[in-house]
Amino acid sequence: MAESMLGLKRTNRCTEVDNSMIGEKVTVMGWVQKSRNKGGIIFVDLRDRSGILQLIFEESKVGTEGYAKAEKLRSEFVIAVTGKVSKREGGINPNLKTGDIEVIAEDIRILSEAETPPFPVEENSKTKEDIRLKYRFLDLRRPDIQKNIMLRSNVTTTVRKFLADEGFLEIETPILCKSTPEGARDYLVPSRIHPGNFYALPQSPQLFKQLLMCSGYDRYFQIAKCFRDEDLRADRQPEFTQIDMELSFVDIDDVIDVNERLIQKMFKEAIGIDVQLPIERMTWKYAMEHYGSDKPDLRFGIEISDVSDVVKGSDFVVFKSALEAGGSVRGINAEGLGTLPRKKIDALGDFVKGYGAKGLAWLAINEDGTYKSSFAKFMTEEELKGLTEKLEGKPGDLLLFIADAKTSLVLSVLGALRLEIAEEKGLINKDEYRFVWITEFPLLEWSEEEERFVAMHHPFTMPMDEDIQYIDSDPGRVRAKAYDIVLNGVEIGGGSVRIHQNDIQEKMFEVIGLTKESAEDKFGFLLTAFKYGVPPHAGLAYGLDRLLMLMCKADTIRDVMAFPKVKDASDLMSEAPNVVDPVQLDELGISIKPVEDEE
Missing domain, CATH: 3.30.1360.30 (GAD-like domain)
Structure with missing residues (x-):
């Protein structure tokens, strides 16, 4: 039966106990990794997010009742133990941070009992991923996944501190937005108050961060949640996180400078890797001709x-x-x-x-x-x-x-x-981190499907000054002030200098076949803001999940997200998406059209 924590206070996490504390009394709490009864002595490995600590239960020290409790322990029981730190007598375990010490238990409380888990909670699990994701709350207890999630927290903390020190303001932008169907599909949210109308979840904070530049907040950043209704891969999810930023009164070199120093800081503080600056730069044309990719692996x-x-x-x-x-x-x-x-x-x-x-x-x-x-x-x-x-x-x-x-x-x-x-x-050194900036992307690319030029990035990307002259006569020749940061053959971030002159913006819309009316309908609030004094501005966004996947050397971004979706965009644990009560649909004025099976 579960006991109360009344009167107890944890003094240390498991690996915060070390040999400098020998002889001291500590109270530790966590999950039972395993328990071994050696006849008169029970050895228990206690696990928390910091690691594992060995506990020793002897009836003469913990008492008859305490020893009886220790005999009941099984994997994943949650316990609180008070005892004295002692030098380990059975030989040092070099695989544990606490391998030279143990705690001799004097008191134990079973805070929660546990059923036998569907798979062992252990590092480098061989259990099928769909089983692990169904029981993600157990999977998240595994030390390797916990290390990834803690690294994620360390990285975002480092980013916040660095950018704040550089004069950036952290500003949140809306999650419920207007749909601007460019690029990937939007996730739509019906409005109850405005029947027949829908919000869209943001694919990025792009328009809002440009508005913030118009509003005078000359350095903005956000750890932003983004949503795209697209087919998934190992490095894609329907909801993902960006390290998003925008700067005013800057050009390409200014953006690259602050981001190189941010990358250097992140990698040094999070995983102890020294990134040498400046990072190599390569034009899009050179990358394509020599490596066949705009995200070349240079290892x-x-x-x-x-x-x-x-x-x-x-x-x-x-x-x-x-x-x-x-x-x-x-x-x-x-x-x-x-x-x-x-x-x-x-x-x-x-x-x-x-x-x-x-x-x-x-x-x-x-x-x-x-x-x-x-x-x-x-x-x-x-x-x-x-x-x-x-x-x-x-x-x-x-x-x-x-x-x-x-x-x-x-x-x-x-x-x-x-x-x-x-x-x-076997030419790829898995321990190497090789960065490269890819610059001078084409501003436009020809769409065979639509038989017109479309923006390679988005329609607010600034052409290179010397190429503006070709925008009418040879649009495919025009290069953009756009840049991607690539690591080991994976694009981890990208951005551009934005258009801030009305005549260039209008020309850009014209080239991609967007009428004034259509542009006003899609981007009206931004274009209106541009009429009232817009500074030159530029920005960049990192895919945080993808970046962490590389830092952790994980095979998929699912291993660096707490609660990821699988390939069909469903959550095996919570069973989302799912049907909703018909009453909710009636309130929204929505009816479901059955999908007929194709013969």
Whole structure:
């Protein structure tokens, strides 16, 4: 039967007890990790969020009643124990922070009994994730998950202190907003007071933080909850958290400067990693052409090379047809994989087809300098030599090529292939944190589906000054004052300098096919604010969950969130989303239309 805590006060968490306290009396409280009765002595491992402490129960010290209680203990019982700290007699446990001490119990209270849990509460659990998430309140007791959640708290505390010291104000923006259907789908909330009208949950605080700049709060930040109704991946959730900021009277370098120092502070204080400043910068064009991605993983080499000029006279139909259609031929050097079995090379061919390539051309350089290849018979010796030189090939290397009429496809496929090769060769140092800023993104991208240019980031992103002249004649050429911060091949944050001049903003709306009426309907309150004096401003937002996933070296952001959703955006523990009482629907004027099964 559970007992009261009346008169008891915890003096220490488990690992706050150390060998400097030997002989002192302490009161500790927590969960029973395990209990072992060795006949006359009961050993109990007590666990709290700080770690584990060994307790010793002897009838002569704890009394007959206390010893009887100790005999009842099972995993996950919640207990309070008072006793004396003693040097551990049974040998030091080097795996525990408290491995050289123990507490000799003098009193015990069972605060709560527990049923046998559906899985062991232990580090690196092998239990299936869906079971763990159904019982997330138990999963959250596991030491590795607790470390992640505590690191999350440490990071946000560090961010708040750093930005406050830099003159930023923490200001909350609304959760119930107007729907502005750009980008991902909004989550909608019906209004009872305004029948037939809906709020939207914010995909980001973008418009409100720009309004704050108009209102004179020249440095804003927020640990902001955001919502997007989109398909999930390992690093996506329907609700997520941003470290969001906006600054007035700044340009790109100002934003990058404060954020580099923030990153340095976060990584040093949270995980003891020294980030060297300044962080490397790379243009979007360079990143795409050399790494096939706007979020390149720079922990290894394997850069992409354009070999179109080498093979422009080739009779190999795959290369020839791609070049004649205005495309390109590019390749990577998988160093040391020249002896890869044909079966594995064919598997790489299947891999690239999964990314849209028609096939993979390969050239292995034998140790004697001769070639083994899928296409060598169609090439001259001079062309083979040119390819080898362009990719800096040497005996033992495997050169891999993609050709297509769409250069964007060639680059994206090779970008994926270089990552696959790096994994195959074990080239990725999992202990390295490699940052890079990606700058000079295209302002616009062509949408085949809508047959028009759309904003690559959002329609308030400032073009680069020297490119504004091309916005009418060659919109695809215009670069944006936009920047992403990338860590180990993952985008952890991004932002831009915003448009603050009316003529440029109107031109931007015009280029993306947004009429004045449509722009006013979607963004009217922001455009009205811009009529009353708007400062030059810029901002950036980090995906906090994604950042923490990398800091913790977790496989998924679910491991750094207290109560995450699964792939279908449901919560296995609380069973959300769920049906609601028909009375609630009637109040909102909503009826549910049944979904008919498709034959």
